Amino acid sequence: MNGSLGDLLTAAGSAQSLSLQHVISAMLLSFVLCSVIAKLYQVTFQSLSYSRAFVHTLILGGMITCMVMMSMGDSLARGIGVLGALSLIRFRTVVRDPRDMMFLFAALGLGIACGAGMFAVAIAGCMLLSAVIVLLHWAPFATRRRYEAMLRFLVETDNEEARADVDAIMAECCSAYMLLAMREAVQGDLLEYSYQVRLIDPSYQVDLVKKMEALGSIAEVNLVMQRTTVEL
16 A cells, blocks of 8 residues: 555656757747747738737747646646646736637647657647648638628618618619618718628629719718728
8 A cells, every 4th residue: 555655656756857958959849830830820910909929929838838848747746736836827918819819829739749749749730730821811711701891871861762772772782781870960961871781793882882873862972892801
């Protein structure tokens, strides 16, 4: 009984002995692979509020994770100690974009693979992830705003006939449309309508504007096409 308990404590406290060359190689590999992920993030970034600090976090996070993994080795006691130490740190930074979270998770995963000595997994994973990131960036996969636009115009107050004409024109040129906002303009004499429209064909944007302007009761027609690369 005492022998079994002693063996368990010895196994829990044992740690893998790593050479200096192995440590430096793992850290450098983690730096290179995380730098590739960080550069791809920088190139394919399309959202708002670009953060240079987040790009640095991708690289530093992977290297720190690699160092922590090598420090733990195969020691259960050290793993529990690191877990307890990390539980004292509270990360209050909010990651608003789920895509940013996946890039951070990818950097940490590469750091774990390098720290565990799984260099083949780290290199192959980085190559495949990079290929998928580039593919998703340039491919039209999951894009739904190809022919979408913002339509704004002014209509006389209580002009139901003009509204019916507008609905007929949008039904002819648009595959879908939705009223986003309506507010008073020109001291209440006119109403400003804002529509989100999806054109049947991009060439219909000229026809839509001309048909709207042909209506005598419609003024200040404004159609702004949305870029296909902009996704909210």
